[in-house]
Amino acid sequence: MRLQDLSAALLELDASHRRRYRATLESPQGVDIVIDGEEYLSFASNDYLGLADHPSLVRALQQGADRWGAGSGASHLLTGHTLAHQQAEEELAGFVGREAALLFGSGYAANLAVLTSLVGRGDAVFADKLNHASLNDGCLLSRADFQRFRHNDLDHLEQLLAASDAPTKLIAVDAVYSMDGDQAPLPALLALAERYDAWLYVDDAHGFGVLGDGRGSVAAHDLSSERLIYMATLGKAAGLAGAFVAGGRPLIDWLVNKARTYIFTTAQPPALAAAVGVSLRLIAEAGERRERLGQLIARCRQRLDGTPYAGQSATPIQPFVVGSDESAVLLADALRRQGYWVPAVRPPTVPENGSRLRISLSARHELSQLDALLDLMLSQAAN
CATH class of the missing domain: 3.40.640.10 (Type I PLP-dependent aspartate aminotransferase-like (Major domain))
Known part of the structure; x- marks a missing residue:
């Protein structure tokens, strides 16, 4: 693509609700995060076992740097x-x-x-x-x-x-x-x-x-x-x-x-x-964490069963497919205003008309937190 075409192409992405922006995380990875100065409950990370900021893992990295350098x-x-x-x-x-x-x-x-x-x-x-x-x-x-x-x-x-x-x-x-x-x-x-x-x-x-x-x-x-x-x-x-x-x-x-x-x-x-x-x-040693994940997965599937958003996943990845790019963006924005971080996923990452919010579950989530998120998602999606 020529240099002079870039700005126009970016505007086209804006118009189609497909332009992507980076959010700046200001806290360690986890369930409770800070992005651009605001606190959120995150359902967006692939940190399924909640180990990304585990003290033992942080200490192992520090000791590794002491031994081996940067x-x-x-x-x-x-x-x-x-x-x-x-x-x-x-x-x-x-x-x-x-x-x-x-x-x-x-x-x-x-x-x-x-x-x-x-x-x-x-x-x-x-x-x-x-x-x-x-x-x-x-x-x-x-x-x-x-x-x-x-x-x-x-x-x-x-x-x-x-x-x-x-x-x-x-x-x-x-x-x-x-x-x-x-x-x-x-x-x-x-x-x-x-x-x-x-x-x-x-x-x-x-x-x-x-x-x-x-x-x-x-x-x-x-x-x-x-x-x-x-x-x-x-x-x-x-x-x-x-x-x-x-x-x-x-x-x-x-x-x-x-x-x-x-x-x-x-x-x-x-x-x-x-x-x-x-x-x-x-x-x-994470048997209890995987058990907690299983409980969260079962709750999510139970809550979505019988709705238009039910998927077939038995893993921590729970899709909430809404269809259009605009609907996915609007739903993600509504959740963000309520303190939930669940970004919209749009084509080409997913097929056309398959835009969605991808609920990523962590062993550090509470069942009550998941229920509150699903209550809000189902309510917003119905409007």
């Missing part, structure tokens, strides 16, 4: 791979029951790494229609034949797999879909991957820490296969930042040698890696 200074393949990184990778692999793991600065970087390293021209990648943007970008950048199947439609996926003669096939899915909160049928997907000699790549950004006693969606289904590649982020339920890919040792060694978003970037601060072990301990 920055890593180099890529992992030069001098940036510290003992803290190595230990974190070993702990993560053990936690999710895989042979090896590899740290990345973000889930986005991890998705690009895996997809562009394992498939290329002449190969084929099969992706769910509701996959996260980072998975789609990885599929596009891989230059493989990019085929999208209808959401959670196994028959459609099998038709595409059966029709493909690509030498390397890869199925890419979210384990928990970030805007609807529903889950991929992982056992059936793995069965298809086995049948058609394909990789199965699982992005568990929203399941890690929450499902499978905290060990994620794959553990919840007790799945194990050399062709299953697992990715999870550390910036959501784990309370930190970054991501990791876990799988067999040959896979991880291949990524070390071929993944451009790993090779050509500075390693994440070692203090973050030094805190991973504490995060994993907190996740393992």
Whole structure:
């Protein structure tokens, strides 16, 4: 886009209720937050277990900085791979029951790494229609034949797999879909991957820490296969930042040698890696927090059942779909005036006419707080 076209294009976004603005958080991440000087009850964070400002995690970061300094200074393949990184990778692999793991600065970087390293021209990648943007970008950048199947439609996926003669096939899915909160049928997907000699790549950004006693969606289904590649982020339920890919040792060694978003970037601060072990301990001990999440999820589904806004999510992501962009923005503004922070989500993040408020539940929410929010949302949406 030309420089002179930017202002006009921004005005078009304003007119269509799709212009995005950043809010400045002036408090630690949590349920009670301060934004631009105002106090809010937040239902917007992916901090599902409420660990982002946990004292033990904060202390682990401080101690990591004391031991390792502020920055890593180099890529992992030069001098940036510290003992803290190595230990974190070993702990993560053990936690999710895989042979090896590899740290990345973000889930986005991890998705690009895996997809562009394992498939290329002449190969084929099969992706769910509701996959996260980072998975789609990885599929596009891989230059493989990019085929999208209808959401959670196994028959459609099998038709595409059966029709493909690509030498390397890869199925890419979210384990928990970030805007609807529903889950991929992982056992059936793995069965298809086995049948058609394909990789199965699982992005568990929203399941890690929450499902499978905290060990994620794959553990919840007790799945194990050399062709299953697992990715999870550390910036959501784990309370930190970054991501990791876990799988067999040959896979991880291949990524070390071929993944451009790993090779050509500075390693994440070692203090973050030094805190991973504490995060994993907190996740393992968070049974009561996950139980509280389950209670909140059940209450939300019970309250919305029978309304036009009911979804199918059994996870902390509870969509409240209102349809138009304007309706979503107006509802979010009304909630904000009452002290609730629940931003509107609009296309292209969600499909056309699928604008919504995404209720993100935290183990630190109270049932009474959720009830008050839902009372207000249902009342405002009906007007």
